[in-house]
Amino acid sequence: MKKIECVIMDWAGTAVDYGCFAPVSAFIESFNAIGISITAEEARRPMGLTKIDHIRALFQMERIGEAFYQKYGRKYNETDVQGRYAEFQRLLFATLREYTGPISGVIQTIDTLRCRGIKIGSTTGYTKEMMDVVVPAAAENGYRVDNYVTSDNLPAGRPYPYMIYKNMCDLGVPSRFSVLKYGDTISDIKEGLNAGVWTVGVILGSNELGLTEDEVQKMPAEELKKRMMEVRERMYAAGAHYVVESIEELPALIDCINTRMANE
Template identity: 85%
Template sequence: MKKIECVIMDWAGTAIDYGCFAPVSVFIESFRAIGIEVTPEEARRPMGLTKIDHIRALFDMERIGEAFRQKYGRVYGEEDVKGRYAEFQRLLFATLREYTAPISDVIETIDVLRKMGIKIGSTTGYTREMMDVVVPAAAEKGYRTDNCVTSDGLPAGRPYPYMIYKNMCDLAVPSRLSVVKYGDTISDIKEGVNAGVWSVGVILGSNEMGLTEDEVKQLPEAELKKRMAAVRNRMYAAGAHYVVDSICELPALIESINARMENEMK
């Protein structure tokens, strides 16, 4: 019988860094250094891509590209991308350890999944050098995965499926149907869809919500439900098989997926 053997987690906004704030301010500051203002909404839109691809995506946005052209009298080039990426890295490494606190209930839920015999892989838009900061800092706070794959050395990062396939190889998971990809961005959803695995989105704590935990608690209930529904709809539109409010729902969802696969085999 096919059953879920592996959950592949995203990191920021999914497992750590509630609201995915570490990269957002850094993208904004790296563009501000050349006199271009980027809004938080714009900074979040390509989240989940590799960070250099994220910068390309920001330059490709019509408003930002036009602001650059107006200021510098030309369209942006690859040297401009590399310059913003260098500044992004400089700023990010100065603060990255501060954004490695696990999101509520993540550690406890991962323990439950492990007791179910499930392996915990991970993919990320960060580079290996960045994850060399994040992984041990998160481990000090109690969060550990069985594997961490970055796009370094692979053909591409998200939304392509290569990091998921590398996790499957590293963790000896033989079937894509035995894998859940779990993440908080549209790129996470598309990564799972492109790999042909079960693609599950999470709303609370996500980049798509873009709120701190305190901001979520302070929102009027009607407004919170409205924002959560909008995130849910975007994730389903991107191809998610399931969307959960929080990681607490994941063990029961996996049991449901297992039952679904068993019934489909009858």
């Protein structure tokens, strides 16, 4: 019988770093260093890509590319991309460990899934060097996965499916129908869809919502509901099979997916 045997988690904004703030601030400051202001919304838009591709995506935005041209009298080039990436890394590594606390409900839910025999894999837009900071720091806070994969030494990162396939190989999961990808960005959703696996987006704590936990708690109910609905609609428009408010919904959702597959 087909059933979910493996959940593949994203990291920042999904499992740790509520609101996905570590990379956002580093992207903003890396561009500020050359006199180009970018907004948090712009910084978040390509989130989930490998970080070098994220830098390229920022330069490719019409407003940012034009701002660079107006300041420097030329179009940006790959040297500029590499320069911003180097500065991004310097800024990120200075604070990355501070953003490795697990999001509420994650540890308990992962324990529940493990008790069911479900394997926990993961993919990320971070490099291996970045994950060498994140993984042990998250473990100190109680969050562990069975496997993590970066795009290092793979053909590409998100939205391509290679990191999911590598998890399947590493964890011995033979069928894509037994895999569920869970993440907080549009890139996560595209990665899951391109791999042909069940794909679930999460709203609270996500990059797409872009709020701290304190901001969520203090926001007027109607405004929060509106913002969450906008995220839900974007994720479904991107092709997500399901969208949940928080990870606590995941075990029951997996039961529904298992029943759905059993009845097909």
